[in-house]
Amino acid sequence: xxxxxxxxxxxxxxxxxxxxxxxxxxxxxxxxxxxxxxxxxxxxxxxxxxxxxxxxxxxxxxxxxxxxxxxxxxxxxxxxxxxxxxxxxxxxxxxxxxxxxxxxxxxxxxxxxxxxxxxxxxxxxxxxxxxxxxxxxxxxxxxxxxxxxxxxxxxxxxxxxxxxxxxxxxxxxxxxxxxxxxxxxxxxxxxxxxxxxxxxxxxxxxxxxxxxxxxxxxx
Amino acid sequence: xxxxxxxxxxxxxxxxxxxxxxxxxxxxxxxxxxxxxxxxxxxxxxxxxxxxxxxxxxxxxxxxxxxxxxxxxxxxxxxxxxxxxxxxxxxxxxxxxxxxxxxxxxxxxxxxxxxxxxxxxxxxxxxxxxxxxxxxxxxxxxxxxxxxxxxxxxxxxxxxxxxxxxxxxxxxxxxxxxxxxxxxxxxxxxxxxxxxxxxxxxxxxxxxxxxxxxxxxxx
DNA sequence: ATATAGATATCGTGT
DNA sequence: ACACGATGTCTATAT
Numbered sequence: 001x002x003x004x005x006x007x008x009x010x011x012x013x014x015x016x017x018x019x020x021x022x023x024x025x026x027x028x029x030x031x032x033x034x035x036x037x038x039x040x041x042x043x044x045x046x047x048x049x050x051x052x053x054x055x056x057x058x059x060x061x062x063x064x065x066x067x068x069x070x071x072x073x074x075x076x077x078x079x080x081x082x083x084x085x086x087x088x089x090x091x092x093x094x095x096x097x098x099x100x101x102x103x104x105x106x107x108x109x110x111x112x113x114x115x116x117x118x119x120x121x122x123x124x125x126x127x128x129x130x131x132x133x134x135x136x137x138x139x140x141x142x143x144x145x146x147x148x149x150x151x152x153x154x155x156x157x158x159x160x161x162x163x164x165x166x167x168x169x170x171x172x173x174x175x176x177x178x179x180x181x182x183x184x185x186x187x188x189x190x191x192x193x194x195x196x197x198x199x200x201x202x203x204x205x206x207x208x209x210x211x212x213x214x215x216x217x218x219x
Numbered sequence: 220x221x222x223x224x225x226x227x228x229x230x231x232x233x234x235x236x237x238x239x240x241x242x243x244x245x246x247x248x249x250x251x252x253x254x255x256x257x258x259x260x261x262x263x264x265x266x267x268x269x270x271x272x273x274x275x276x277x278x279x280x281x282x283x284x285x286x287x288x289x290x291x292x293x294x295x296x297x298x299x300x301x302x303x304x305x306x307x308x309x310x311x312x313x314x315x316x317x318x319x320x321x322x323x324x325x326x327x328x329x330x331x332x333x334x335x336x337x338x339x340x341x342x343x344x345x346x347x348x349x350x351x352x353x354x355x356x357x358x359x360x361x362x363x364x365x366x367x368x369x370x371x372x373x374x375x376x377x378x379x380x381x382x383x384x385x386x387x388x389x390x391x392x393x394x395x396x397x398x399x400x401x402x403x404x405x406x407x408x409x410x411x412x413x414x415x416x417x418x419x420x421x422x423x424x425x426x427x428x429x430x431x432x433x434x435x436x437x438x
Numbered sequence: 439a440t441a442t443a444g445a446t447a448t449c450g451t452g453t
Numbered sequence: 454a455c456a457c458g459a460t461g462t463c464t465a466t467a468t
Contacts, residue, residue, distance in 0.1 A: 001245060001259045003222055005305045015461040016317035024307040026220060028245075032260040039310035040220045041251040043270040045448060047313050051262040051461090071461080086224045086301060088243040091258035094266050095238045154348075155443085158377060187456075188348050192381070234446045264463075270446080290446080319459060320450095343452095349457080369459085373441095407441090 002029040005082035010037050010048050014071030020047055022078060027063075029056065031088075035065045035073065048073065104133055104148045106208040107181060111136050113208070114146065114179060114201060132163050136179075143167070143176045152182030152200070157193045164198075221248040224301035229256050229267050233290030239266055241297060246282075248275065250307075254284045254292065267292065317424060323352055323367045325427040326400060330355050332427070333365065333398060333420060351382050355398075362386070363396045371401030371419070376412045383417075 004027040010020040025047070026038040033054050036046035054067040063075040104123065111118045117139030125135035125145075134146035145167055147160040160178050167176040178198035180189070190200050223246040229239040244266070245257040252273050255265035273286040282294040323342065330337045336358030344354035344364075353365035364386055366379040379397050386395040397417040399408070402424055409419050 001224075001257075003245075005220075005307070012461080016315060018316070018461085019314045021311040021314075023309070023311055024305075025310075026222075026247075026305070026307070028257070028263075030257075030259050030262070032262065034260075034262040036263040038220075038247070038249075040249050040307040041253075041271075041310065043249070043251065043253040043448080044247075044255040044265045044268045046263045047310070049263045049461090051463090052260075082303065082305060084301065084303075086243075086245075088224070088245070088259040090242070091244075091260065091266070092240040092242055095240075096235060150444085154381075155374070191347050231446080237446085262463090268446085270448090315461095318461095 001031060001086050001088055003027075003082065003084050003086070004029070004080060006077050007079040007081070008037075009076040009078070011074045011076075012048050012072070014069070014073075018048060022076075024081070027075065035063070035075075037075070103150060103183070103203065103208075107146070107148055107203065108134055110208060114144075114181070115139065118144070127163060127166050129162055129166060130159075132167070138177070143173045144179055145176055146179045146181055148203075149180075149182040150184075152180055152185035152189050154186070154189045154192055156180065156182070157189050157196070157198065160193075160198060161196055220250060220305045220307055222246075222301065222303050222305070223248070223299060225296050226298040226300070227256075228295040228297070230293045230295075231267050231269075231291070233288070233292075237267060241295075243300070246294065254282070254294075256294070319367065319369045322369060322402070322422060322424060322427075325424070325430075326365070326367055326422065327353055329427060329430055332430075333363075333400070334358065337363070346382060346385050348381055348385060349378075351386070357396070361394065361396060362392045363398055365398045365400055367422075368399075368401040369403075371399055371404035371408050373405070373408050373411055375399060375401070376408050376415070376417065379412075379417060380415055 007024050009022045012018040028036045032052040034052045035056060036049035038046050050065040050073045054065050057064045061077050065073040108120055108123045111120045115138055119137050121135040121137055123134055124131040132145045133148040136144040136146060138144055145163050147156055149156045157180060160180055164176055164178045168174045179201055180193045180198050181201040181203050183203050185200050185202060193200050226243050228241045231237040247255045251271040253271045254275060255268035257265050269284040269292045273284050276283045280296050284292040327339055327342050330339050334357055338356050340354040340356055342353055343350040351364045352367040355363045355365060357363055364382050366375055368375045376399060379399055383395055383397045387393045398420055399412045399417050400420040400422050402422050404419050404421060412419050
């Protein structure tokens with residue numbers, strides 16, 4: 001890894017064109033060949049960059065970084081204030097512990113939060129166009145397809161709509177109702193869902209998890 | 220901006236939990252308070268980070284970065300190999316050119332490239348499920364909804380379809396035609412659009428910009 | 439290999 | 454401040 005602090009100007013021509021006027025910045029050259037240009041703000045995102053695979057050519061006062069697609073990043077260097085190299089060795093990698101899958105699992109175990117007397121038919125109910133997250137039966141025995149999302153956006157409503165259309169062609173299941181369940185539902189998604197007769201339910205992850213821990217306490 | 224090369228271990232607890240085993244990495248502390256942890260690969264993306272506003276507390280062999288929401292990044296330092304500070308001064312900022320906003324703007328000014336005698340009703344025509352990029356009138360006075368994309372994919376066709384369905388419920392506008400305009404249109408998107416009676420138009424950004432400069436030359 | 443979906447997305451813009 | 458769309462989105466998974 002090479003760290004350079006320099007007064008520089010940067011021009012990118014590729015999927016778009018972009019220009020950075022002369023100023024002091026950090027240039028970060030990684031072992032994978034990538035180059036990124038950082039200012040002293042904007043959190044972790046560089047002002048401009050070139051992703052690997054790409055190749056850096058150094059000339060007097062000018063770096064040219066190019067990739068196979070012909071995209072080009074040109075750094076014009078006016079003054080170099082720092083220049084150092086460091087060998088970092090291998091990276092063991094990040095271990096993540098997510099929340100995503102857990103949400104569907106929790107709701108499957110507590111379908112009564114969607115309605116009194118509801119029961120689960122099955123999780124990941126298979127159809128020709130993909131699995132329905134939850135297939136349920138409501139108190140009156142009617143079938144309900146549930147789409148679970150962490151954040152409910154319009155795409156999720158479209159997905160559920162396709163499932164409902166397909167499921168409602170099956171005379172053994174029809175009529176099938178739809179429920180769109182998410183931790184957050186965007187207003188546009190809500191409008192579209194309700195316009196299509198799909199019920200929207202906002203999930204409270206902590207509350208669902210709370211039910212779990214309550215049960216743990218009880219037994 | 221502070222640059223530290225160190226053998227360290229990182230633990231994040233926040234919207235998810237994540238762990239980085241002990242290894243040599245770059246720690247980047249910016250003037251905005253943000254902290255990011257970089258390995259020598261993965262292009263410009265850090266392995267882990269904390270976005271501003273947040274606060275760094277330094278103790279012997281341990282950095283704690285916290286934000287208001289209670290998310291926490293803990294860096295355990297085993298060995299410091301480099302530590303330097305740099306004053307970068309103000310950042311003039313990036314100038315971009317060739318993004319979707321420009322395309323929409325250019326097309327709005329030259330709707331006749333879509334058809335002779337066409338005129339613009341308005342840009343960003345508002346509806347309950349979002350704004351229609353361009354609402355136009357064709358030579359015979361019929362209403363046309365135009366969706367502009369840099370890259371035309373299936374989502375864009377779905378989006379336009381929803382607008383058309385909604386607009387066609389308005390007896391003052393109906394019947395409303397659809398045009399899907401993009402620099403590149405993927406084959407699947409084209410098939411779907413044409414199946415739904417939506418016309419596909421490939422936009423030439425340079426040509427549209429050329430019309431602009433031609434006008435400059437003429438007058 | 440390509441298509442799909444999620445992201446600690448990030449980043450503007452408009453209300 | 455919040456909501457929403459675009460992104461040089463990026464990244465990983467499933468087909």
